[in-house]
Amino acid sequence: MKGREIQRSDILLGLSFLLMIAALYLVFIYVPTEATMGVVQRIFYFHVPVAWVAFLAFLVVFVGSILYLGKRESKWDILAYSSAEVGIVFTTLVLITGPLWAKPTWGVWWVWDARLTTTLVLWLIYLAYLMVRSFALEESQGARFAAVVGIVGFIDVPIVALTIVLSRTQHPGPVIFEGGLAASMLLTLLVCLAAFTVLYVLLLQLRISLREAEVEIAKLKQAQSP
Amino acid sequence: MNKALVILWKDALSEFRARELVPSVLVFALLVIVIFHFAFELGAERARSVAPGILWVTFTFAGVLGLNRSFAQEKERGSLAGLVLCPVDSDTIYLGKMLSSLMFMLIVEAIILPIFSILFNLFVFMPELAVIAVLATVGFASVGTLFSALAVNTKTREIMLPILFFPIVSPVIIAAVKATELALAGGSWANLSSWLEIIGTFDIIFLVVASLVFEFVIEE
Numbered sequence: 001m002k003g004r005e006i007q008r009s010d011i012l013l014g015l016s017f018l019l020m021i022a023a024l025y026l027v028f029i030y031v032p033t034e035a036t037m038g039v040v041q042r043i044f045y046f047h048v049p050v051a052w053v054a055f056l057a058f059l060v061v062f063v064g065s066i067l068y069l070g071k072r073e074s075k076w077d078i079l080a081y082s083s084a085e086v087g088i089v090f091t092t093l094v095l096i097t098g099p100l101w102a103k104p105t106w107g108v109w110w111v112w113d114a115r116l117t118t119t120l121v122l123w124l125i126y127l128a129y130l131m132v133r134s135f136a137l138e139e140s141q142g143a144r145f146a147a148v149v150g151i152v153g154f155i156d157v158p159i160v161a162l163t164i165v166l167s168r169t170q171h172p173g174p175v176i177f178e179g180g181l182a183a184s185m186l187l188t189l190l191v192c193l194a195a196f197t198v199l200y201v202l203l204l205q206l207r208i209s210l211r212e213a214e215v216e217i218a219k220l221k222q223a224q225s226p
Numbered sequence: 227m228n229k230a231l232v233i234l235w236k237d238a239l240s241e242f243r244a245r246e247l248v249p250s251v252l253v254f255a256l257l258v259i260v261i262f263h264f265a266f267e268l269g270a271e272r273a274r275s276v277a278p279g280i281l282w283v284t285f286t287f288a289g290v291l292g293l294n295r296s297f298a299q300e301k302e303r304g305s306l307a308g309l310v311l312c313p314v315d316s317d318t319i320y321l322g323k324m325l326s327s328l329m330f331m332l333i334v335e336a337i338i339l340p341i342f343s344i345l346f347n348l349f350v351f352m353p354e355l356a357v358i359a360v361l362a363t364v365g366f367a368s369v370g371t372l373f374s375a376l377a378v379n380t381k382t383r384e385i386m387l388p389i390l391f392f393p394i395v396s397p398v399i400i401a402a403v404k405a406t407e408l409a410l411a412g413g414s415w416a417n418l419s420s421w422l423e424i425i426g427t428f429d430i431i432f433l434v435v436a437s438l439v440f441e442f443v444i445e446e
Contacts, residue, residue: 069442124393131389135380145376148439149390152372155435156394163397163424167404 009209012202019195026188034185040104045188047097049196050090051119056200057087058126058154065150068143074215077143080150082207084129086200091123114165121160125153139218229314233322238329240299247295248333255288255338259345273346278406281342282399285359286366288338289331290388293370296327297378306378306444316441320371324433327374328367335359354409354418358402361425365398368429372436375443401425 027045034041064080067073098116099109110116129149136142181189241247262280266272300306309319339359343350370391377386405421 069439121393121396128390128393132376132380132386135382135386137379137381141379144442144445145380148372148376148442151439152369152394152432152435155431156397159397159424159428159431160393163400166420166424167400 009202009205012198012205016195016198016202019191019198023188023192023195026191031184031188032182037105040101043097043101045192047094047101048189049192050097051094052193053196053200054087054090054094054119054122056197057083057090057204058122058157060204061087061126061129061150062154065147068147069151074143077147078208078211078215079204080147081133081143082204082211084126084146084150085207086203088123088126088130090200091119091126094119095123114161117164118157118161121164122157125149125156129153227321229318230321230325233309233319234325234329237323237326241330247292247330251288251292251330251334252337254291255284255334256341258284258287259338259342263345268346273348274410275407277342277346277348278403278410280346281406282362282403284338284342285331285335285363286392286395286399288334289363289366289370290391292330292334293327293366293374293391294377294384294387296323296371297374298383301378310444316444317437319444320437320440323375324367324371324436327371328363331363331367332360335363348410350410352409354413354415355406357422358405358409358418358425361422361429362398362402364429365425365432366395368432368436369394372432372440372443375440398425398428401428 023045027042031042031045033039034044060083061080064076064083068076068080098119102111103109129146132149133142133146136145259280262276262283266276266280268276297306300309310316312319339350339355342348370387373387373390373394377383377390380386401421401424405418405425408417408421
């Protein structure tokens with residue numbers, strides 16, 4: 001059992017490494033420089049996959065939270081918690097790479113545009129998710145509370161997005177998807193998406209096994225102290 | 227439903243006797259308005275454009291203060307365990323507590339609005355604004371009751387509630403501010419409808435979701 005698991009994460013690590021190298025090659029050497037935005041547009045191949053992984057991670061939190069409340073098996077809680085942590089890291093990366101891209105193209109670090117604002121609210125919701133867990137009085141209560149926030153928060157995201165889009169109709173639509181993406185750019189984006197998705201699965205798995213070890217240690221400590 | 231009304235009656239009665247929640251929240255709301263006035267130095271022209279925001283920030287802050295007390299009181303008196311032990315479903319408890327928070331918030335808003343109207347020299351007595359306020363407050367109470375019950379069992383309960391509450395209700399705040407802006411500018415019902423629909427949808431979704439997950443929050 002133990003041996004098989006190590007093997008699986010080794011395969012993921014190798015796959016993630018190869019895909020990342022391929023992605024780097026495609027982003028920096030293969031793909032042509034975008035005509036209007038110039039070289040800075042290459043951050044797009046990092047920004048979009050990271051945003052996708054953040055969303056995927058919170059979807060996993062949502063599903064894990066429902067399964068935990070339904071079945072009360074701690075593995076679902078561990079899955080949701082680990083995914084939320086990875087999701088927060090990736091959302092933070094989205095919020096960092098976004099302004100880096102915005103400054104040269106829009107001239108400002110931050111605009112209260114629909115997607116930026118939604119991402120910021122999303123980030124705040126999942127910060128609350130992690131805080132609820134660490135401030136709960138007991139571990140099992142924290143797991144239940146976090147699951148509730150994981151469900152309510154995820155349901156809230158589309159409503160937040162819809163409201164913010166409606167309230168900022170003056171903003172121009174997404175420039176990048178108008179008229180489609182050149183074939184070479186699409187290929188690069190897809191490889192980057194694959195690379196980051198594999199990276200997410202790898203990080204999630206590592207975090208889960210770490211979390212399992214944490215739970216085990218906590219149990220052992222409890223057993224030791226009368 | 228009747229059992230939920232009993233819980234509402236219990237809260238109303240204890241508030242009527244103690245008179246601690248509504249007066250303190252009222253004073254707090256008034257202070258928020260005064261501070262906003264200092265912060266912005268509002269003249270008659272600017273008041274109109276900033277007023278919707280000030281109004282809803284006041285309602286949100288006052289609301290979260292009241293919601294904090296909703297379960298903190300029960301916890302302090304030790305009556306939360308009694309409530310949970312009552313032979314009623316958890317969604318009945320949720321509904322009762324939601325209704326009592328809704329009632330307190332609406333009372334506060336009904337008193338604050340005329341004061342606001344005088345202080346900012348704005349005419350706010352229109353049916354549109356009443357509908358916006360009721361719909362948005364239902365949204366606040368639906369999410370707030372769930373999180374109030376949750377926050378009361380954490381170490382930092384007074385801080386935990388706003389941290390959970392504000393991001394989740396942000397769509398209600400945005401929509402309420404936009405709708406109030408339109409209403410104060412003399413917009414018709416048709417202009418307001420898309421914002422009212424958003425708040426209404428939020429209310430329905432979170433009343434259902436919160437009553438479904440409420441049992442996981444109060445179980446011991």
